[in-house]
Each structure stands twice: as structure tokens, then as C-alpha cells.
Amino acid sequence: MTATEARPEAEAPEREIGRERRRKEDQRLITGRTRWTDNIQLPGMLHLAMVRSPFAHARITSIDTTEAKQSPNVVDVVTGQDLAETQGVLINAWPITPDQKTPTHLPVAIDRVAFAGEIVAVVVARSAAEARDAAELVDVEYDELPAALDLKEAAADTVLAHPDLGSNKSAYWVFDSGEAGTGGNVDEAIAQARESGGIVLEREYRQQRLIPAFMEPRSTVVDPTGEQLTVWSATQIPHILRFALAATTGIPESKLRVIAPDVGGGFGGKLQTTPEEWITVALARRTGKPVKYTETRSESLIAAHHGRDQWQKLTLAADREGNVTGLKVELLADLGAYVSLVGGGVPVLGAFMFNAIYKFPAYHFAVQTVLTNKTWTDAYRGAGRPEATFAIERLMDELAAEVGVDPLEIRERNWIKHEEFPFTTVAGLEYDSGNYEAATERAKEMFGYDELRAEQRRRRESGDPVQLGIGVSTFTEMCGLAPSRVLGQLDYGAGGWEHASVRMLATGKVEVVTGASAHGQGHETAFSQIVADRLGVPFEDVEVLHGDTQVAPKGLDTYGSRSLVVGGEALVKASDKVVEKAKTVAAHLLEASADDLDFSGGRFTVRGTDQGVAIQEIATAVFAAHNLPDGMEPSLDSDATFDPVNFNYPHGTHLCAMEIDTETGALHMRKYVCVDDIGNVINPLIVSGQVHGGLVQGIAQALWEEAVYDESGTLVSGSFVDYLLPTSADTISFEVDHTTTPSLTNTLGTKGVGEAGTIASTPAVVNAVVDAVRHLGITDIRMPCTPERVWRAIQDAGSGTEATTGAAAPHFDASTGMEGTVDRTAGAQDGAQQ
Amino acid sequence: MVRINLTVDGARVADDVEPRMLLVHYLREKLGKTGTVVGCDTSNCGACTVHLDGTSVKSCNVLAVQADGGEVTTIEGLAQDGQLHPVQEAFRECHGLQCGYCTPGMIMQSVDLLKDNPNPSEEEIRLGLEGNLCRCTGYHNIVRAVQHAAGAGASQVPGQTEAVQA
Amino acid sequence: MIPAQFDYLAPTTVEEALAALAQHGDEAKILAGGQSLLPVLRMRLNAPEMVIDLGKITSLRGVRDDGDAIVVGAMTQHSVVGSDPLVAEHAALVSKAVEHLADVQIRHRGTFGGALAHADPAGDLGAPALALGAQFVIQGPGGTRTVPAEEFFVDLFETAIGEDEILTEVRLPKHTGWGAHYEKFVRVAHQWPIVAVAAAVRLEGGTIAEARVGLTNMGNTPVRAHAVEQALVGQPATPDGVRDAAARAAEGTNPPSDLNGDADYRRHLATVLTRRAVLTAAGATG
Ligand SMILES: Cc1cc2nc3c(=O)[nH]c(=O)nc-3n(C[C@H](O)[C@H](O)[C@H](O)COP(=O)(O)OP(=O)(O)OC[C@H]3O[C@@H](n4cnc5c(N)ncnc54)[C@H](O)[C@@H]3O)c2cc1C
């Protein structure tokens, strides 16, 4: 890893920031000394098993729990009716329009289920095995209702997902640059292009439904035996969970303690307040005993929220040279059965990113969110921005093909030049910094762009059965959610600040408390580096505490690549306050004026003398409090809450080479290069890890992953056998580098990195796939680009855009008589769901 | 209930278990060996990988009764005498983990892989880990870690590197 | 994730196992490596009252040379079969198929007999067994019978093994000196094949003298591609020599349509993979 530009403001030689520190958290994780929620065992603990609806849409006509209640060691079996209002309700924090249609979402359904997997009854037993045994005995009768499954059909209200709402259309949200005064009128730009012989591209892209598929299944333990009700949960958002529980169950917030212990991945998938959490709380209160619920993977795949799932209708206008004059975006976004925590906010987060790194004069964005009878959707790594980036980066490649120039050239014609920053975009955002030319130059060089283009030509000319494609993606994103004021303008239910405390202990050790709890991002290490530098104390002496509302009472948690840029900045501010307080004490102890003190490497020194005192010594002195300045509180501990004024805008250039076997449609990634500009880097090792992981998630959307439903609304990709996550054998090693333009919106000059890889890689891969076969007349291949779709596209010399067959083969059901959902009659028509 | 006797991480244990109890649940719930975790219900993810009689198995796909008389090594028994196993050390050194949930299984499978093939190519490493899913790392640094461990002679018995920090 | 309750027996001889089967009838289920049965039980797709574990019957393990055949004990793990020199020498097609079957951990537990008895049409061992003309040795209360591969695979997850019987070993006729290859097409590595082709050829000079081709996941059972085999005889082992024969691979097949591919795509794949498998088996490339 190298930075092509020197990083500014290198103060001390022994700086922690920028060092490839090995992670503090690893020692426990590599030896199995972990605290996953499911590890927790409490005296007398009871276990839950859920009874879930097999139907996508049905009226519950009766539930007979008699037999289940008699099963050994069953403590209770409850239905939605039994829990009634004690169960609380699940909330949507972001009604994107005042008239949004939001169906009531009860943790346990009472009279109607709206997706397959919805909970209708809960068994409480002394062991998880016995709870499951009894769950099999609960007898539920349903009256099946027609289900709204296909997104486009649902948008036309052919079948209603919630008949009482009268429509599936939940909210319609629009941004128009003409109206906002940030640009021109799109329809005029399009008309103008048509009249003047310019280019008008009309495309429709499908963002398939994905499943976050964090590796640790969700788990919740609730202990009602103390003064406060303690909730351990595998969540990204302990603070929001506490707030929402208090707001909807009547438990005072002060009587709730929420702990997110070790959390095994989230990627947005644990940015949710869930029925399972509400149910575990309700049953702990009802039984007065500690209660645990841990989902199985199958339950996780059907019930934890999904992501993406949009139809994108795009119209791009340009002049004949490919200078874009306008972009119009019309989205349909599938909410699933309920409006989740962020819900329709996800596509809205993308609204500001379709114009990406480009200078478009006119822009219009509209999204219709739609209710269907499928699993609810919400944030998944990137949330709204990958969808936007995909659309525009695919379009830029199409535009290049139309104009007949290299895709990098068409981008260069339209992007913001480095000397034009700060730049206010047509979506109204102010990009503070960036250098697209530098990142692209570096990426081309590492990739061997010209050589690969030459090889591509050779293969085309010789009619090689294996064709080569090169995909480009020059992305930016807005991250660091977020300025509270902006969130308020967008009607989000909360702010975007973050909180930190820094405590100097008597022995000179430092405790850092952050409201941004981690689930794999390495906060303990990166935050220790920041504080060690700021306070001049050893890295090892900094202890980072988080994820427990009693330890870190204030916070807004980890998502939207916000931890470092917002949470890190709060830490800087709190540390600086500690130093300020310590300075007063130092001046007092050194009998000098504070103005004459220098602070460096953890020591205050009197300028021009060899007199000095270490911050640790001051901490001890403050603890003793024997000799402090008059009127000073005996404490150095400081808090800070930081609310950014702007987002920050990482960007990068990603280049991907794909080989396509034209005989079978098989795809093989040959090379992947990315050069990201994420501002100053705290820990390059952690950053590269985030990039690699993000890349594979984005690549997986392009090539493998899809949540597929059958005609009756059953999720057929309902296990890891059919929901295809790539393995090590399916992926390659990446070539990763950075260019650096420090962000101007925070002291450290950092930009978010958590989502960059995911956002950029999907279009890079699909562009490469299409590029490999474009000469065969192909202009699009729908995601995931399966070998079958690629092969069909080649056969038809058109686009491989049919939906996936809604059926999966069984591998584990010998002698059950079940034959899965697979069509085994040759050549029969498939039952496909969009 | 069936009586089973086995050795887990060097300690002899005996218990009465239901025949239906999975080895992974036995380890976690009866023995408190919560270092080994469950990530799926179809035996695809490998998070539960342990060694049974010297070879790697998915402990969600073995009954505790089938392990009767056997010898089990989990992630918790890999470090010996306060010394990390070289593969553990390599995972830390190469940042081969993020959330850490797949890590016990990844490490146990990597140890198995290096035992059979002390100098694997990148392709052999990637194929050898195909039964272990990771959602965080993109596998890049996991592959590096195995290469690093191979270079450091991980195929030998545990225990040449740095002491385990308390 | 937790199976329903069952009772458990771990007999040490086949006779004891058969007696237990006879006693418990269709309430009982045989447990071999458990790599398919345990997921079934965990997902509660099946709930037998009695599980009879063959794991302690040592006579069912191992590979031996028996004249014109290699005999693989039903309880021999995939990893053992995969590294067995006898199998590699005389039934190389099986070694090749085992190499990419499932993943390392599953190959350590899953067994040769268990996989064949499970009879998943997407399983990797059926097509090679069929192509090589394997003989299945099945023991029951009335003694032992031997069933040829063509009769062994009956339907989806259904074999000729009776409810009171146990598959004890599989005889693989020696195909010494034959070239062999198993061409498996997947989207991700740990997946069952979308389609796979098992091909073994005997060359005389540069010409194919005999060929055996089996197809995986092209119907409810493994399929023998007789038309291809016949058309290959006498052809040179070159891309042009093999192409026309391979194009007949899908004849008479009845492949499924599912989220990994529709039937017509599978038929197409079968032809391409057959060509590649045959050429690789013959030591040529294509
Ligand atoms: C994640 C995963 C991926 C897999 N991928 C593949 C793959 O790519 N290709 C592939 O081929 N397989 C795959 N498998 C299946 C694997 O090969 C299994 O090992 C095999 O199918 C079953 O063998 P077993 O010994 O584990 O049998 P078990 O699971 O113990 O038994 C399977 C069935 O056969 C019966 N049975 C077993 N032995 C006998 C016997 N001797 N006599 C009578 N009946 C018997 C049992 O009663 C049961 O019904 C995969 C499995 C998993 C979990």
C-alpha cells in the first residue's frame, strides 16, 4: 500500500495514525475467547422457538397450542392475541413523505400474515431443543390470500399486500434540480437532445434482491431479573434499539440496558429493530426469567431484512460528443411486507448519488416505494448508493459505446476536474475534495489497461471462444451519516451526531468510550491509534469501550461508514478537551504560564527549559487532587458530541477484467484493480481489509447472489445451498492502492471506507461482462450475471435479462417424499418471479 | 441418554447426552467451548469446524455420540502452553479476520490444510478453504495468512511463536 | 437446527445392523457419514425413531483389489477413496469425481456408500459408478445380492436398496490404463454440480477404442450417454473427432429446471462438457 501523494501534517515521528497496527481485538477472536450473544447462559434461562407462516399472505383462522403446551418442559406458548399490546410495535424511523402508507407491524401477527416467515406463535421452553419440538406441534390454520409478489405488478395494485391500505404504493419521493434550483429541467434537456440529433439513452436495470447474510445469525438474550431489564442483542444499533424499545413498549428508557457484545458482521443487516427482539423482551417480562432466542440460518434468510430490490428506469441525454446534458431516474423500490426502520429512506439515500462524479446540468429523481408480500427490505452495505452507482456507471459505459470512445474517456469528458473543487453538484451536495484524474491514472497503470485492451482486440479478431472484457467504475459516495440538519430536512427520525468520552485513569491508562459500536471494523484499534496520538500515550494504554448503553450511554451506532468520520472526530474533540484541562494543571504544577507550555509526545514542557510533566503524571495528580489550581474540578475526563456539517465523499477508480467462456457462459475474473481516495488513513491494514471485503460483496451482487421467490411467495434461495455466497475458491486476490486528498470536513482528513468496495465493484464487474460480449450485439446482462444468462444473451444476440427460475433442487430430503420445487418435466415453462 | 467419553482439547470428559445432540452443541452448551460457533443449518459455512481424530470436520454435521471415544481439538485447544499456533498468529499478522465469526472455523481448516500440504499454492489454499464462508474479508487476507503461516512452518506442532497475552 | 428425538444404536457388525433394521422397520434410518442425513434431520425433513450408525462396523471400510474389480467398502470416506492408489490406478474416474465433491471437511466424513445410497441426482458419484458399470453389493435378511448400476438408481433419492437392507460394498470393474476425467460445472465451488460429465476412454494409438460416459443432474437418476459412447468409437481423440459424438450427449435426457439453469441450458451444457471431459480424459485439450 502506498500513497501517491505525501500525507500532510506529519507532526511527530512516532505517529500512530497511518501505522499498520495489528488489531487489538484479534487476540480474543483467534483463540475463541469470544462473547457472541448466543454464548450467554444465565441461571434458569428459557429458550424460544418461533412458529412462522409458510404462506406469503394469509388470514390466520385459528391457532391451537394445546398439544404444544403439553410437550415436555414447555413453559408457555403464546400467540399475538395473548401478547396483545404488551408486545409493542416495530417502527419506521424515516417516513419519507408525510402521506407515506405504513402498515402496522406487530412482532407476532394477530389475524393476518403478510410474508412467508412472519411469526404467528412463540414457544417458551427450558431448552432450545424442547422449544423446537413443541413448535412443531402448534397447529395453525390459515386462509390463503392472493399475494403481491412481483414488484411491477404490485406497483400497479393488481393484488394488495395489505388490503386495508387500499394501495401498495407507500410513498412517492421526488428531487428535481429545476425545482430545487440546483440545475436545469431534465425534460427540456432530453427534448433538446432528441431535436438536435444528440444522444438519448433509455435503459431499465434490475437491482435484484440481496440478503445481507452476516455470518453470525441474530440472537437476543433478555434478563429481567435486575433493576434494569438487560437486553443483549447481535445488533449494529444498541442505542437505537434501546430508544425504540422504550418508545413502543412503555418500559422507561432508564430501565433498559442494551448490550451489543461481540457482533459477527452486520453490513446493514443488523441495522434493524426486529420482531425477534421485541418478542424476547415480551417473554422475559411475561415469564420473569432470562430468555434467549437464536435464529437458524434458514430463519435468518427469510426473516432478517433483505436489501436492494429496485427497478431502475433511466433516461440520459447527451450531445453527440457524449457530454451529458441531463439524467432522469425513475425507481420502483420494493419495501417488502412492512416499512422497516430506514425503509424508503434507502432509495432516498441514493437520490444524491446518481449524478456521481459528473457535472450534469439537469437531474430528476423519483422513487415509488411499494409494499409486497415478501421479506421486508432495508439497508444493505451501501444502502441506496450502490444502486445509484450501478445505474450511472452502467449508463456511462453505454454512452461510451454509443459515442464510440473508450469508457474512461467518456467519463473524463463529464467528471469534475480536480481544480474545480469544492463543487456543488446538480443534486445540491457540496463535494469538498477529490482528484478523479489521479486515481484513474494510477489504476490504469496498475491494471495494464492498454495491454489488456490489446489482448481483448486479439481475442475478438481471432474469434477465441474465451472473450475478455474490461469494466470501469469511477465512483463516489456520500458517507459519514450524517449532518443532523440534513437528516432533519429529509424527515429522518433522528440525528447523525456521535458521542465520545475520554477518561484519564489514576494510573495513566486511558479509557475511551464511543457511541459507535463495532462489529468487525476494528474500532478498538483505530480509535486507540487516534487517541494515542492525540494524548501522546502508548497505543497499548488506550482501552476502547463500546456497545453497552450503561457504559456508552450516548451514541448513534455504526452504519453508513460513519464511525471513523463522525465517531472519530468526536474522539478527537474529547481528547483535545482532556489536553486543555491537563494543560491548566501542568501550568500549575510547573509554575509556568499555560501560554508558555508546549504539548508533544504526551509531555507538557515549558518552552525554552528542560522542565516538563507527562500527561500520566497529571492524571495521577488530578486523582490525588492534593495540589490543583484553585476552583478546578478534580477531573480530566471529557466528553464531546460531534455533528458534522457535511458528508464526506470518498471516490475511486475500479478496473475489472473478466473472461467469458462463450460456449458455456462461464465467467472468470482475471484481474481487479482499485485505487480509492479515502482521505487520510488511520490504519492501512484495516482499510485494505474493508476494501477487500466490500469488493467481494459487490462482486457477489454482480455474479452470484439473488433472493429468489417462487410463484407462491416462498423464498427458494432460503439456505446457503441456494443463496450463493462466493467462497475463497471463487474469488481472486485484488490489487489495491490509494490516492489521497484529505477530507476538509473533519480534523483527521478521513473519509468513510466501509462501503466503497461494495459500491464500486458491482458496475465494474457487469461492465466487464457486457464489454466482453458487446461485439456480439449484447448491451445488457441482468444481475446476477449467471452463466446461463450470459449464454442466453449470446444465443439471442440480445440481452440476458430474463428472471431467475423460481425453483431450487433439494439435496437433503431423501425419503421424505418432498421433491422440492423443481420442475423436472423437460422443457416445461418455468414459474419465474421477478 | 447415551454415555459418551471423549477427549476435548486435551481434557478427558464424560457425559450423558441425547443421541440427537450435535457435536457443536455438546461443545458449546455442555463444555462451554463457545469458541466454536454455528453459522448455518446446511453445513455450508464451516464456522463450526473442529478436528475429530486428527482431521477437520463440521461439528454441526456430527452427532456427539459419533464422537464417542474420539479426540476433539477446537480453536480453544490450538494454542499450547501459552503459545499461539502459527496459523493463529498468521491470521492476526495478516489481518485475516474482521468480525471474527468465521475465524475459528477458518483457522481450524487452515491448520488441517497445512498438515496435508505444508507448501500450498494460492489455488490450493483457495480450494482447501472452499467449505468455509467468510462475509467480511473477501478471503484476500485469509489466503495471505495461510501463505504466511506456511512460510513460518505452520505444519509443525503448535507453539513456536509469541506468547499468548493474558 | 436440532433434530427431533431418536434412539441410537451403533452395531459393530453388519448382522447386528440388519437385525436392528429388521426390528425397527421403517422407523429406522441408517447413518453412514451423516453428511446428508444429519442436515435432513436438523431441518426436520425427516424424523426417524431409530438411527442405526454404521460407523463402528470396521468391515465396511477400506478399498481392496479383487481380481477384475476394485472393491470399495460402503463406509469408506470420500477422502480415503480420493487418495487411494488402487482406485487411482484402476478406476481413475472415481478419483477424479471425488476430488471436487463437496468440501474437505465433508469429504472427511461423507462415505462412498452413503453418497450412492442417498441417490441425489446432483451427487457426483452416480455418473462415474454408472459409467464404469459398478456392481452394488447389498446385504439383507435373506443374504447378499449384487445389483448392477443401471438397476441401482431407481429415481430421485431412490435406489434398489430395500428397507431392510444395507449397501455393503461397491465393485468397480477395473479400467486400468483408461484415461478419465470428471468435468463439473458449478457457479460457486461448494455447490452440487449444475451438470457434470464423467468420461473414461481407452485409446489405441490416437483413436478412441472404447468410451464410457455418465451424466450428472441430467435427469432423476444418473444417465449413461450410450449414444455418445458409440459415436466416439473409432474417432480420433481430437476436438474435431469428438465434437459430433459429444453433441449427442443430451439425447434422451430429462434435466430439471431450477434457479441455476433451465432444462435447455443444461442440455447444451451437457454437450460442451462432454466434449471437454472426453478430450481431457484422452489427454487432448479442447
Ligand atoms: C454442504 C454440502 C455439500 C455437498 N456437496 C456435494 C457435492 O458437491 N457432490 C456430492 O456428490 N455430494 C455432496 N454432498 C453430499 C455428500 O457427498 C454426502 O457425504 C453424501 O451424499 C452422503 O454420504 P454420507 O456417508 O454422509 O451418508 P449419510 O448422510 O449418512 O446417509 C445418506 C443416506 O443414505 C442412507 N445410507 C447411507 N449409507 C447406507 C448404506 N450403507 N446402506 C443403505 N443406506 C445407506 C442413509 O440412510 C441416508 O438416507 C454435500 C453435502 C453437504 C452437507
Ligand code: FES
Ligand atoms: S454451522 Fe457447521 S457448517 Fe455452518
Ligand code: FES
Ligand atoms: S471475519 Fe467476519 S465472517 Fe469472516
